[in-house]
Amino acid sequence: MTRLTIGLSLLLCGMGATAFADSAAYHLLKKISFPAAAGGGEYFDYITFDPAARRIYLSHGTEVLVVEADTGALAGKITGLKRCHGVVLVPDLGRGFITDGDAAEIVVFDVKTLRTITRIKGQPDADGILYDPASKHIFVFNGDPNSSTVIDPVKETVIATLPLGGAPEQGVADGKGMIYDNLEDKNEVIAIDSRALKITARWPVAPAGSPTSMAMDRAHRRLFVGGRNPAIFVVMNADTGQTVGPSFPIGRRVDSNIFDPETALVACSTADGTIHVFHEDSPDKFSEVQTVKTEPGAKTMALDPKTHNLLVDTSDFQTPSPANTKQRQPRPVPGTFRLLIYGR
Numbered sequence: 001m002t003r004l005t006i007g008l009s010l011l012l013c014g015m016g017a018t019a020f021a022d023s024a025a026y027h028l029l030k031k032i033s034f035p036a037a038a039g040g041g042e043y044f045d046y047i048t049f050d051p052a053a054r055r056i057y058l059s060h061g062t063e064v065l066v067v068e069a070d071t072g073a074l075a076g077k078i079t080g081l082k083r084c085h086g087v088v089l090v091p092d093l094g095r096g097f098i099t100d101g102d103a104a105e106i107v108v109f110d111v112k113t114l115r116t117i118t119r120i121k122g123q124p125d126a127d128g129i130l131y132d133p134a135s136k137h138i139f140v141f142n143g144d145p146n147s148s149t150v151i152d153p154v155k156e157t158v159i160a161t162l163p164l165g166g167a168p169e170q171g172v173a174d175g176k177g178m179i180y181d182n183l184e185d186k187n188e189v190i191a192i193d194s195r196a197l198k199i200t201a202r203w204p205v206a207p208a209g210s211p212t213s214m215a216m217d218r219a220h221r222r223l224f225v226g227g228r229n230p231a232i233f234v235v236m237n238a239d240t241g242q243t244v245g246p247s248f249p250i251g252r253r254v255d256s257n258i259f260d261p262e263t264a265l266v267a268c269s270t271a272d273g274t275i276h277v278f279h280e281d282s283p284d285k286f287s288e289v290q291t292v293k294t295e296p297g298a299k300t301m302a303l304d305p306k307t308h309n310l311l312v313d314t315s316d317f318q319t320p321s322p323a324n325t326k327q328r329q330p331r332p333v334p335g336t337f338r339l340l341i342y343g344r
Contacts, residue, residue: 026277026292026310030341032072036334037061038079044313044337046086046128046256047302053111056302057087057096058313060337064098066114067339069304076114081107086129088138090153097153099126099140106140106149108156118156122149128170134177135194141168141181148181150197160197164190170256172216172223174238180223182211189214189225189236203241208232213268215257220283226254226268233268233276235286244284250276255299260308265289269301269312275342292342297332309343 036042041061048057055075058065064078064087082102089096089111098107099122106120106129125144132139137159140149148162166183173179178200179192187209191201205211208227215224216238223236233248251270259266264280275292298312315337317330 024344025290026275026342026344028340029309029343030072032067032339032341034060034065034074034337034339037063037337040334041081041083042315042332042334042337043083044315044332045084045300047300047311047313048087048089049302049304049311050089050111051305052091054306056311056339058339059084059087072339078107078109078114078116080116085127088129088131090131090138093153095153097129097138097151099129101125101127101143106138106151120151120156120158122158123147123161128168128181130171130173130179132173132177132179132194133175134173137194139171139173139179139192139194141171143167143169148192162192162197162199164199166190169212170214172214174216174218174221178238180214180216180238182214182225184210184212184228187211189223189241191238191241201241203236205234205236206243207247208234213254213257215259215266217259217261217280217283219261220280222280222283224257224259224266226250226257228253231270233278245286248276248278248286248288250274253299256301258301258303258310260303260305262305263308267301267310269294269299269310271297271299273298275301275310275312294340294342298340307343309341311339311341313337313339
């Protein structure tokens with residue numbers, strides 16, 4: 001009888017775990033489509049989520065689309081761009097900043113009216129952008145020039161241009177005065193003192209290569225880095241640069257990572273049409289939870305911290321002509337851009 005009781009208990013526990021895993025799996029909740037961008041600028045890049053205003057900012061070539069997170073309604077657009085990449089908000093100032101890579105500018109807008117206020121001259125290929133609360137400066141990462149443009153958001157002026165020694169990609173700020181960024185062509189993560197404007201460390205990302213995506217567990221000082229070649233997800237100690245725990249293979253052309261501190265989940269989105277989800281069992285131990293099937297090209301991502309939903313965007317793509325050897329990637333089809341929302 002004792003053996004039977006224990007066996008039944010274990011069986012019920014197993015059934016409960018399976019049911020929980022099934023119910024906790026990410027799945028598609030909503031798909032929101034948008035018309036073509038003005039001038040045919042169908043390119044898309046970073047997604048920015050504003051948790052206070054419950055708004056989503058979608059980079060869309062010649063415009064930034066502003067979407068109401070709870071209804072999916074289009075709240076407005078910021079237009080007149082050439083090829084935008086990232087958006088960062090400074091709520092205390094009521095301002096937003098957009099990197100326009102082809103114009104070599106940072107566009108400043110009013111978050112309430114979405115009206116463009118000014119344009120700050122930056123460098124070509126202005127790409128990733130973040131706000132550092134410790135220094136109260138904005139850092140723009142410029143791909144081709146291998147540099148970072150540092151901006152005073154109050155004066156809306158450039159403070160400095162910091163040489164990085166490689167091509168930067170997605171970066172994070174720890175909130176205490178350190179910024180971390182991937183150098184894709186150098187297979188490195190760099191640590192930047194945001195007040196001194198000085199690179200303090202360079203760390204290899206092996207066994208990953210061509211690091212592109214990054215997120216951070218600020219409480220436990222862990223960096224989550226996604227590489228493209230080899231396509232591997234690694235965890236790094238933000239104070240020593242040492243890799244910790246196991247590494248995991250991921251899909252082709254990763255472009256964004258997020259970390260959800262409430263669920264201890266880390267996610268990497270890839271152009272293969274997959275989101276790889278990992279759980280932080282402890283700061284040095286991680287387990288793979290799920291590979292979410294999305295859509296091809298859905299490689300940029302944001303987190304809704306209230307619902308814990310994952311947001312990615314993509315479009316249909318033209319088949320490259322065999323005669324066009326210069327076209328490295330398929331081009332988006334105008335009028336097919338869409339936001340995909342996945343929840344548990």
